[in-house]
Amino acid sequence: MLATLRRQRRGLVILLVLLAVTVVLAVLTGRYPSPGLISPAQLLKDPLAQSLVLNLRLPRIIAALLLGSGLAAAGLVFQMIFANPLVEPGFLGVSQGAAFGASVSIVAFAPALWIIQLSSALFALIGLAVSYIMARHFHFGGWVLRLILAGIAVSALFSSGIGIVKFVADPMSQLPEITFWMLGGLWSVDWQQTRSILPVCIIGITLLLGYRWRLNLLSMDDRTAFSLGLAPFRERLLLLVTATAVTAATISISGIVAWVGLIVPHIARRLFSSDGRYALPASMIIGAIYVVVCDTLARTVLDGEIPLGVLTSFIGAGLFLVLLSKKRIKKGKYRGESTP
């Protein structure tokens, strides 16, 4: 046990070092003065480069850190609470709610960034609330199944809402903006936006980290968790709302960034253990590295910006296919499901 503990801790330290290196490289990478890395010496000599780093790259990298760690943490929490490794934070109407909120505000108001941000965060939380209330009124199946079904239905409702908004949107100005928002990206992020999500992210992530061992208990079925002295219903709700708030805050400045919350927890469990004590911090660090790397690629590789959501999905889905075709999951690592 102690050896395992030491090994897991060493692993986390290595990941943190890797994250620090990634962040330093991301700060030095860009398209000014030429595409690629700028040397620290050159950076110190060039006031324009310094200003670029301070005002454009740094807030964006911090936003990427928050986005990656927040989505990955929320993903792991969702997967454990629902005892389902295929769940992600966009579940329960959260992502589609945010997308609906953003598109409505783009069409209805002048597209001021803060209105889009507020509206998407608000509708993400409304998505969760409606899914939750609907699930309570269903007379069908267990609690988790009801929540999942309600989430699917609410997401579908928001999707059709987005369809209507797109239909009435001005095809020259509003429609491209909606499309870009839904592809996800951090190109418009400045210090003010990063600061605006900082409190929710820090409070939320700290709370989730505090619960990292208890997540194991909440991954048990209700009756077992209850017999272990928990109030499973209340505790799950607290973590659900916290994880959703973190998701809503981060995607409110980035748009939809898919696959981070799904694939990163899988990688963390594989590299460390299923125990939330290690899987949650590992998930957060790997998520942060993943998004910082993807975002650096997004702003550097081409002359124009590649939407971040496109990159995270492309790489994430690829990784997912590789992971799923590995032996352990194929043979039913989770709940003995069989493959034909």
Next chain:
Amino acid sequence: MANLLLEIQDISYRYRMNTTPVLQNLSMSIEKGTVNTILGPNGAGKSTLLDICLGWKEPETGRILLNQHDISSFSRRQMGRWMSLVPQDEQVRFDYTVLEYLLLGRAPYLSQLEMPGPEDVDIARRALEKVGLQQLQERPASKLSGGEHQLLMIARALVQEPHILVLDEPTSRLDPGNRQRVVRLLKTLLKHGVTILFTTHDPTLAADISTHALLLKQGKVLHAGPEEEVLTSSNLSQLYGISMEVLRREDKTIVFSTH
């Protein structure tokens, strides 16, 4: 009556309004240091009764006293220290190791943001030794055999250090060898003063290890009391609706159907 640990007084329970009650005006009491069996046909309300004892289901009428206090006055954590449950079946959904899985049993002793420490690990290790699985502590819990998994669930319940150990059909899915391991373990626990409450479909098991028995039929108590008074041929025949025979030898009792 200081020895009374758990008292169920006149409870009724139904799943939905306007349906027949699953349990009707049922009373039961459990003394310290006894092994209590609940026997009954499928659908008699055995598991529901266990759930009510644990506080997981709230009865429509009646009350439940734990150590002479109403169970509503106990916090969730206190309840977790008083009673632990060995469910009939439990899927381990993620790949926890045996030791990580056992540590979950320390939850009632830890506050919400606390993690298990070295002492908790020691307690978990001792429980593992008690059930004889100490060599498996780093193995994934999901890879254990059916018998080992049953022993693991009992070990987790012991990690809770409960006053009352509640088991829902503890041997129903076990082969005779593993069944015997569980029986021996329960007998050892009884010697150490643990109070046990369990349901079973196996009257021989009930006669073998219990001190008290309760026969439940259609949500009502048919007979209850000391095991040798309750587990008789006529009572069991009445319970299951078939002819049953109870053979008692010095230290062994065998129950079989004569059909």
